[in-house]
Amino acid sequence: AIQMTQSPSSLSASVGDRVTITCRASQGIRDDLGWYQQKPGRAPKLLVYAASTLHSGVPSRFSGSGSGTYFTLTISSLQPEDFATYYCLQDYTYPLTFGGGTKVEIK
Amino acid sequence: QVQLQQWGAGLLKPSETLSLTCAVHGGSFSNYCWTWFRQPPGKGLEWIGEINHSGKINDNPSLKSRVTISIDTSNNQFSLKLGSVTAADTAVYYCARGVCGWGTHYFDYWGQGILVTVSS
Numbered sequence: 001a002i003q004m005t006q007s008p009s010s011l012s013a014s015v016g017d018r019v020t021i022t023c024r025a026s027q028g029i030r031d032d033l034g035w036y037q038q039k040p041g042r043a044p045k046l047l048v049y050a051a052s053t054l055h056s057g058v059p060s061r062f063s064g065s066g067s068g069t070y071f072t073l074t075i076s077s078l079q080p081e082d083f084a085t086y087y088c089l090q091d092y093t094y095p096l097t098f099g100g101g102t103k104v105e106i107k
Numbered sequence: 108q109v110q111l112q113q114w115g116a117g118l119l120k121p122s123e124t125l126s127l128t129c130a131v132h133g134g135s136f137s138n139y140c141w142t143w144f145r146q147p148p149g150k151g152l153e154w155i156g157e158i159n160h161s162g163k164i165n166d167n168p169s170l171k172s173r174v175t176i177s178i179d180t181s182n183n184q185f186s187l188k189l190g191s192v193t194a195a196d197t198a199v200y201y202c203a204r205g206v207c208g209w210g211t212h213y214f215d216y217w218g219q220g221i222l223v224t225v226s227s
Contacts, residue, residue, distance in 0.1 A: 001169075034213045036152075043201055043220050044144075044152065049213035087152055091212030095167040096154040 002026050002090050006099030012107040017078045021086055021102045023071045029092035035064055035073045038101075039084045047086075048073065078104070109134040113202045113218035119225045125189040129202030129218050130182070136160060140205035141178060141185040142214060145198040148222075153198075157205055158185055192225045199223075 003026035013019050023033065031051035036044040046055045048064035051071055061076045075082055083106055088099040115127035129141070143155040156166030158176045166174045175188040189196060202218040 030210075032210065032212065036214075038152075043203075043217035044214075045217075046213055046215050049206075050211065055213075055215065089152075089154075089214075094165050095169065096212070098152045098154070101151045 001095050002029065002093060002097050004088055004090055004097050004099040006086075006088055006102050008102060009100060010103040010105060012105050013078050014107045015078055015080055017107075019075045019078050019082075019104060021073045021088075021104075023066075023073075023088035023099045025069045025071075025090055025092075028068045029090045031067045032090060032092035033064075033066070033071050034089045034091065035062075036087045036089060037082075037084045038087065044087065075104075109204065109216045111202050111204065111216055111218040113200075113221055115200075115221055115223070117221060117223055119192050119223065121193050121225060121227055122191055123225075125192050125196065125200075125223055125225075126186070127200055127202070127221060127223075128184055128186045130184045131204065132183070134204075134216075136180060136183045140207035140212075141176075142203045142205045143176065143187045144201045144203060145196075146201070146220075147195075147198045155187065155189075155200075157207070159207065194225050197223065197225050 005024045033051045035048040038044040052064045085101045085103045110132040113129040137160045140157040140159045142157040173190045178185045199220045201220045203214040204216040
């Protein structure tokens with residue numbers, strides 16, 4: 001199975017900060033990657049698919065980039081509602097596999 | 108508006124079979140892959156498997172063939188069975204709608220999640 005390595009595993013940031021989360025794949029996955037946001041006790045929510053396509057209704061402060069083995073999710077100006085855990089998910093091949101998650105906490 | 112509503116037993120004993128169902132309200136039931144995920148308490152997400160409207164199934168080999176996924180197109184429902192459960196199967200289980208096409212595979216609607224605990 002393809003291993004997805006996310007970093008950092010956690011970070012502390014302030015409202016208004018620019019935040020970047022990275023995800024590396026153990027082999028090339030083209031742009032077959034999505035990003036999901038999860039808040040405690042809630043189901044994950046789709047943010048980005050195909051590495052850089054913003055899902056409908058997701059604020060434009062979120063952006064995704066990358067292809068092959070290296071991907072990033074950037075939040076251009078962190079808002080209070082963005083404090084959550086973020087996961088990448090490769091859908092290049094079965095079994096689909098997630099990164100370990102990045103918890104974004106308030107500084 | 109699409110909604111996924113899931114239900115099933117929340118407490119099992121070791122060796123029993125986990126059984127969950129997810130009903131899809133709103134939207135088309137065709138042309139999507141209906142998917143199960145799980146998340147052990149305090150841990151990350153795991154893809155369990157999926158079924159499309161034609162009944163084609165893909166599942167996670169890590170679950171060692173314990174998974175059965177089925178679909179009931181007449182009632183817009185799909186189900187998960189996981190056999191021979193152990194404490195390691197304790198998790199919140201989610202159902203989700205997958206948009207699965209050529210080069211595309213993402214999950215835009217999710218169920219509310221059910222905590223399934225395996226304990227003797």
